[in-house]
Amino acid sequence: MAAIKVHGYHASTLTVMVLCCLNEKEVEYELVLVDLPTGAHKKPEYLALNPFGVVPTIQDGDLTLYESRAIIRYLAKKFQGQGTNFLGSTLSEEALVYQWCEVEGQSFNPPALSIFSQIVFVPMRGGSTDEAAVEMNVEKLEKVLDIYEERLSKSKYLAGDFFSLADLQHLPCTHYLVNACGKGDLISSRKHVNAWWEDISSRPTWKINFT
Amino acid sequence: MAAVKLYGPLASTATSRALACLLEKQVEYQLIPVDLKKGEQKKPQFLAMQPFGQVPVLQDGALTLFESRAIVRYIAEKYAAQGTIGLLGKSLAERAVIEQWMEVESQTYNPPSSFLVFQLAFAPLWGIPQNQAEIVKNEKKFSKVLDVYEKRLSESKYLGGDEFSIADLSHLPNTEYIVKATGKSELITSRKYVNAWWEDISSRDSWKKIREMSKAGNKK
Numbered sequence A: 001m002a003a004i005k006v007h008g009y010h011a012s013t014l015t016v017m018v019l020c021c022l023n024e025k026e027v028e029y030e031l032v033l034v035d036l037p038t039g040a041h042k043k044p045e046y047l048a049l050n051p052f053g054v055v056p057t058i059q060d061g062d063l064t065l066y067e068s069r070a071i072i073r074y075l076a077k078k079f080q081g082q083g084t085n086f087l088g089s090t091l092s093e094e095a096l097v098y099q100w101c102e103v104e105g106q107s108f109n110p111p112a113l114s115i116f117s118q119i120v121f122v123p124m125r126g127g128s129t130d131e132a133a134v135e136m137n138v139e140k141l142e143k144v145l146d147i148y149e150e151r152l153s154k155s156k157y158l159a160g161d162f163f164s165l166a167d168l169q170h171l172p173c174t175h176y177l178v179n180a181c182g183k184g185d186l187i188s189s190r191k192h193v194n195a196w197w198e199d200i201s202s203r204p205t206w207k208i209n210f211t
Numbered sequence B: 001m002a003a004v005k006l007y008g009p010l011a012s013t014a015t016s017r018a019l020a021c022l023l024e025k026q027v028e029y030q031l032i033p034v035d036l037k038k039g040e041q042k043k044p045q046f047l048a049m050q051p052f053g054q055v056p057v058l059q060d061g062a063l064t065l066f067e068s069r070a071i072v073r074y075i076a077e078k079y080a081a082q083g084t085i086g087l088l089g090k091s092l093a094e095r096a097v098i099e100q101w102m103e104v105e106s107q108t109y110n111p112p113s114s115f116l117v118f119q120l121a122f123a124p125l126w127g128i129p130q131n132q133a134e135i136v137k138n139e140k141k142f143s144k145v146l147d148v149y150e151k152r153l154s155e156s157k158y159l160g161g162d163e164f165s166i167a168d169l170s171h172l173p174n175t176e177y178i179v180k181a182t183g184k185s186e187l188i189t190s191r192k193y194v195n196a197w198w199e200d201i202s203s204r205d206s207w208k209k210i211r212e213m214s215k216a217g218n219k220k
Helices: A013-024 A067-076 A092-123 A131-152 A165-179 A191-201 A204-210 B013-024 B066-080 B092-122 B132-155 B165-172 B172-181 B193-204 B205-218
Strands: A004-008 A029-033 A057-060 A063-066 B004-007 B029-032 B055-058 B063-066
Touching: A004 A013, A013 A029, A013 A067, A013 A165, A013 A204, A029 A067, A057 A067, A063 A067, A063 B092, A067 A092, A067 A165, A067 B092, A092 A131, A092 A165, A092 B063, A092 B066, A092 B092, A165 A191, A165 A204, A191 A204, B013 B029, B013 B066, B013 B165, B013 B172, B013 B205, B055 B066, B063 B066, B063 B092, B066 B132, B066 B165, B092 B132, B092 B165, B092 B172, B132 B193, B165 B172, B165 B193
Parallel strands: A004 A029, B004 B029
Antiparallel strands: A004 A057, A057 A063, B004 B055, B055 B063
């Protein structure tokens, strides 16, 4: 059986999230480098795989799939019988996993990504950080994290007492906030969010990518 | 009394997204309105169900569930055997492609289209000043996205493949407002395949029903 091909970039946290998922599911894969610094993701060969020109994209036999959240959902279903159980044990548990996955996509990621964009991307491209925009998004994120604090005071992980896709989905942007944006205090100042972050970010399948 | 309760105003795109799925799957439900103008969604009773203070919320027996796209997935999965079949595809690979386009809707189609709907349809109604520069920016962004959709839909009848799925369903609410309420309907109608797809999915019984319900609601 041909290994799953992951087209991505080793320093892209969304690529790393997919690799982490594959490792958690004990699935063999091959990383095919898409060299972002030289614009490989905007070249015709890559656009033929992913017309939106972003990483990662996977190939599993005849299937070509992009959108990292869709990729991990596919892997979780396909390899449901092996490795970490990412979807819970009942339909209701699975529904809660999807709920918290959506919260990440709709409420956590947008402000976190804006903060990262202003602090890292904009200066990288020669512009200057819009501090007001950073402040506005930090405020938004604080409100979201207060709700997470309440949730995680009652539940070990977001969807329940099991590590799920929802927690996995938070690894990339939280990693950026803590390690690239100097906003670790957003996490460390909240007792239960901090404990949860320490737990999920020290999973060997995630940690190994940053040593 | 129906076991399934959906809390939210019909005018909310997220609420109509969830309702469209309940209708497609012919699930008996009770739609309980939430008065956003009066801030009902920020009151303790509602926050106990949905701590982010957003609509909709679904209650199905012991399960309380929020986020419209999670509700859509749950309903499609739980009631797989009734109503429109195949909303999640007929194989794992089909489901994967459907999920891919669900994410494209969520991350790439929704942000610029939501922005345009708010700025062009709602801001004037509510006396909120429009941000012209951002409107232009988002229209450009949305156009680029629609160009990718045009190519996809020239190769595939629906986003996920040959059959209507939750990926197409997810696009109904925002697109309805774009076409009907922003003065920018040509974004959709000028693209041959996007337009054909829109005509098709918006003429489904489920969406016709939602349009009727909206009309009836507006007459009060």
